[in-house]
Amino acid sequence: MLKEINGSFGEEREFSPINLDEDKLNQKIEFLIDNIIARGVAKIGFNYMAYMCGGTFVCHEDFNMVRQFIRYDKAPLGELRETIEPTNKPILEDESSNRRRPGHILALMWDINKRHILAKVSLFNSITWTVMLAKDFSGIFRAIKSCHFYNIQNFTVNQLPVIPRELIP
Numbered sequence: 001m002l003k004e005i006n007g008s009f010g011e012e013r014e015f016s017p018i019n020l021d022e023d024k025l026n027q028k029i030e031f032l033i034d035n036i037i038a039r040g041v042a043k044i045g046f047n048y049m050a051y052m053c054g055g056t057f058v059c060h061e062d063f064n065m066v067r068q069f070i071r072y073d074k075a076p077l078g079e080l081r082e083t084i085e086p087t088n089k090p091i092l093e094d095e096s097s098n099r100r101r102p103g104h105i106l107a108l109m110w111d112i113n114k115r116h117i118l119a120k121v122s123l124f125n126s127i128t129w130t131v132m133l134a135k136d137f138s139g140i141f142r143a144i145k146s147c148h149f150y151n152i153q154n155f156t157v158n159q160l161p162v163i164p165r166e167l168i169p
Contacts, residue, residue, distance in 0.1 A: 035073055038084045043070045045119025045131035048106045052146050062134040082135075086127045091120050091147070092160065100125040107147040109162055117144060124152070 046066060050058045066083065068074040090096065091105050107120040117134040147160040 033086060039070050039073060041121050041123075041129045042066055042084055042131050044106070044123075045108075045121050045129070046070060046133060048119055048121075048148075049108055049117070049133055052108055053142075053144065057139075057142075060134070060137075060139045062137050062139060065135070066131070066133050082132065084129060084131045086129050088126075089128055090125070091122050091128050095125075101149065101151070103152045104150040105147065105160075106150075107162055109145050114141070 046058070046063070069083065090100055091107055092101070095101065103125055105120070105122040105125055109118055109120070110116070111118055115136055116132050117137055119131040119133055121129045121131060145162045147162045149158050149160050150156075151158070
């Protein structure tokens with residue numbers, strides 16, 4: 001389908017042979033994070049907030065910036081990195097960078113100062129994206145704290161406790 005519309009998959013490259021050392025696979029992955037990926041992740045975080053907090057809440061004007069980015073690719077004020085930032089740190093406190101549950105994790109919370117509303121999105125529990133859904137939220141404060149794990153092995157969804165990693169010693 002991409003070839004029909006003159007799309008491309010990018011440059012084809014040869015993979016180097018795999019070296020197995022004591023049941024470990026050394027790997028190097030290169031990928032490009034563009035606005036399409038960032039907008040998709042922001043939409044997942046925004047829709048999770050809509051599901052958890054309700055439609056009336058997400059219509060607040062403080063969410064206009066992220067809504068405009070998701071719908072129209074209108075760059076947020078300031079750097080995009082302030083709105084959506086990828087990291088390799090796991091969301092859950094009992095996981096390490098190399099040992100994680102197999103599934104998707106979504107979390108919704110206030111920042112440490114209770115000024116900004118954040119979503120954390122980790123698809124396949126690999127890259128963790130922090131999405132600033134509202135900067136300096138001006139609405140009425142409400143408790144926002146939820147986390148769900150979608151297990152891709154048995155297709156179940158579990159609610160998890162939310163303890164921001166920043167608070168863990």
